[in-house]
Amino acid sequence: MTKNKFDIQSYYDNVIKAVNKNETYYCYNEDREHNAAILSAMLHTSNTISMYCGSMSIFRCNFWEKVNTDTSIKATFQKNLKSFGEDDTHSLEIVVEKYPKDGFSDMIFKDELQDMLKKNILKIFKLTDHIEFKEEIPHFTFAAPCFVRVEQDKVLHSALCAINNTELMESSKNFYSKLKGFAEPIDL
Amino acid sequence: MIDLLGKSQTLFGVLATVVVLCIFKGSSNFIFQIVDEIRERIKERVKKLKVSVDLGPSQQKLSAKLKDESDTSKAERYGKLMSRISELQMRMTLIDMVAFFDEYAKKFERIKTGDEILRGPLFTFLYIFVIFLFDEYLRSSLMPGKEIMFTAVSFFTLFSSLYWALIWLNYIHRCLCQKDYKVYTLSDKYRYLVVGGIAVVYLIIYFAILFVCHILLDKHYFFLAKIFYVLGILIPCVLFGLYFIYTHPKSNNGYYMSVIFHLVGGIFFSVVFAIMCHVLISWKQHFELLLVSDVSIELTKLSIFLFSILNGLMLPFFCPLLCSYWVYRFQARAQVLKKQDEANKMLDDINKEMDRVM
Numbered sequence: 026m027t028k029n030k031f032d033i034q035s036y037y038d039n040v041i042k043a044v045n046k047n048e049t050y051y052c053y054n055e056d057r058e059h060n061a062a063i064l065s066a067m068l069h070t071s072n073t074i075s076m077y078c079g080s081m082s083i084f085r086c087n088f089w090e091k092v093n094t095d096t097s098i099k100a101t102f103q104k105n106l107k108s109f110g111e112d113d114t115h116s117l118e119i120v121v122e123k124y125p126k127d128g129f130s131d132m133i134f135k136d137e138l139q140d141m142l143k144k145n146i147l148k149i150f151k152l153t154d155h156i157e158f159k160e161e162i163p164h165f166t167f168a169a170p171c172f173v174r175v176e177q178d179k180v181l182h183s184a185l186c187a188i189n190n191t192e193l194m195e196s197s198k199n200f201y202s203k204l205k206g207f208a209e210p211i212d213l
Numbered sequence: 214m215i216d217l218l219g220k221s222q223t224l225f226g227v228l229a230t231v232v233v234l235c236i237f238k239g240s241s242n243f244i245f246q247i248v249d250e251i252r253e254r255i256k257e258r259v260k261k262l263k264v265s266v267d268l269g270p271s272q273q274k275l276s277a278k279l280k281d282e283s284d285t286s287k288a289e290r291y292g293k294l295m296s297r298i299s300e301l302q303m304r305m306t307l308i309d310m311v312a313f314f315d316e317y318a319k320k321f322e323r324i325k326t327g328d329e330i331l332r333g334p335l336f337t338f339l340y341i342f343v344i345f346l347f348d349e350y351l352r353s354s355l356m357p358g359k360e361i362m363f364t365a366v367s368f369f370t371l372f373s374s375l376y377w378a379l380i381w382l383n384y385i386h387r388c389l390c391q392k393d394y395k396v397y398t399l400s401d402k403y404r405y406l407v408v409g410g411i412a413v414v415y416l417i418i419y420f421a422i423l424f425v426c427h428i429l430l431d432k433h434y435f436f437l438a439k440i441f442y443v444l445g446i447l448i449p450c451v452l453f454g455l456y457f458i459y460t461h462p463k464s465n466n467g468y469y470m471s472v473i474f475h476l477v478g479g480i481f482f483s484v485v486f487a488i489m490c491h492v493l494i495s496w497k498q499h500f501e502l503l504l505v506s507d508v509s510i511e512l513t514k515l516s517i518f519l520f521s522i523l524n525g526l527m528l529p530f531f532c533p534l535l536c537s538y539w540v541y542r543f544q545a546r547a548q549v550l551k552k553q554d555e556a557n558k559m560l561d562d563i564n565k566e567m568d569r570v571m
Contacts, residue, residue, distance in 0.1 A: 051292020175299040
């Protein structure tokens with residue numbers, strides 16, 4: 026059940042509760058803040074996350090500059106990212122639509138990400154350049170056991186978030202593995 | 214004197230001059246240039262193909278509902294419908310299409326890299342050159358065995374046509390079908406051994422065919438003998454050709470060696486078969502019935518002309534072009550239209566259910 030009217034902390038808590046209780050749950054992501062809340066919830070509840078995104082904007086300064094600073098979501102996100110990276114059995118795999126010209130220089134949470142890269146918890150791939158219509162492929166993220174976020178608007182970061190929809194989860198896994206077949210690892 | 218080319222010598226000379234322009238890659242090769250340009254245009258059209266179904270209105274309607282819905286069961290229904298739309302979006306826009314474009318990029322690459330476009334004219338140029346030599350031989354009043362040489366020309370044209378028919382069919386098959394065959398390379402030593410073995414086997418088969426033909430001719434089955442003779446020569450060639458073309462396509466040290474090897478091989482077998490045939494005719498007259506009758510000079514001349522123009526100019530031009538068009542029109546576009554129909558049907562179902570739920 027969605028409750029976008031709630032503040033972002035309640036939104037985050039509801040998602041965590043649904044995952045922990047193994048409930049079927051859907052909610053709508055309106056903006057960057059909700060996007061951050063969802064990924065944060067994934068980092069908190071899952072040990073394996075796979076993501077197809079533009080150029081990892083959620084890990085960039087530019088993204089967080091547009092997020093409401095009154096909320097605690099940034100701190101929660103950082104805390105969850107850190108604790109996700111502390112367990113060597115965890116995995117965060119990202120396929121980026123395009124590798125940015127300036128590389129990953131303007132990353133936020135650099136220490137956490139570098140640590141994850143060193144431990145091989147974070148793996149980044151890039152879609153090869155000859156793929157047509159890259160920009161029309163929707164961005165999506167899925168986390169074990171059954172947590173999916175599919176973006177509808179790449180600029181607004183609006184998305185559907187589905188918990189315990191096994192069909193969507195299976196499709197996402199399937200599409201991701203196809204996509205990864207056309208990606209190459211980025212050596213950072 | 215056998216006047217093989219006659220007044221058509223000039224025509225063949227011109228044909229050879231035009232064909233020689235097409236044996237190297239580059240701006241002077243007009244076939245290569247034109248085909249390259251048209252193929253790239255068709256390839257661009259394939260790249261622009263996409264499944265276009267407007268999911269926006271349904272998506273917005275459901276997003277608005279899901280955003281404000283506080284009833285758990287209703288939110289779940291909206292969420293499920295949105296999931297189906299998201300799945301549809303992922304499927305049609307293009308994660309499947311990524312594989313789709315990759316498949317067609319490979320096909321266009323195969324069309325582009327096929328060396329037949331250059332090999333065909335090169336073989337044809339050498340073929341015309343050899344025909345000119347045969348023609349001079351047949352014109353000369355000094356040279357012996359003109360009947361044998363004329364039969365050899367007919368065999369040579371037959372072998373060349375068969376060899377290139379197989380190569381062009383293989384090119385079309387390679388370009389249009391997706392399947393990649395497992396290929397093997399032969400070492401130099403092993404290659405010559407296999408080729409030598411095949412030559413010996415082929416000669417033995419030819420002896421056997423002549424023996425069977427002798428029996429059939431003796432029993433006055435003339436037509437059957439003729440058919441058996443022609444098929445007996447062609448079928449082993451086709452089988453050997455298919456074996457090499459699919460299992461050892463790169464076993465000739467590049468296409469120059471391949472062209473020269475097949476040309477020399479063709480001449481060798483043509484002369485040997487012709488000599489054997491005429492020796493038998495001098496022994497038993499009925500063997501003459503195996504060869505083509507009175508109109509054979511005109512028929513041979515026509516065959517030479519058709520082979521030269523088809524293999525030297527027409528097929529190197531039309532095969533890649535028609536393959537490109539076929540890939541676009543009957544494979545890529547047809548596949549996209551099919552996907553679009555499927556996507557529209559799925560969206561209709563989702564919309565119907567959405568109307569029911571709302």
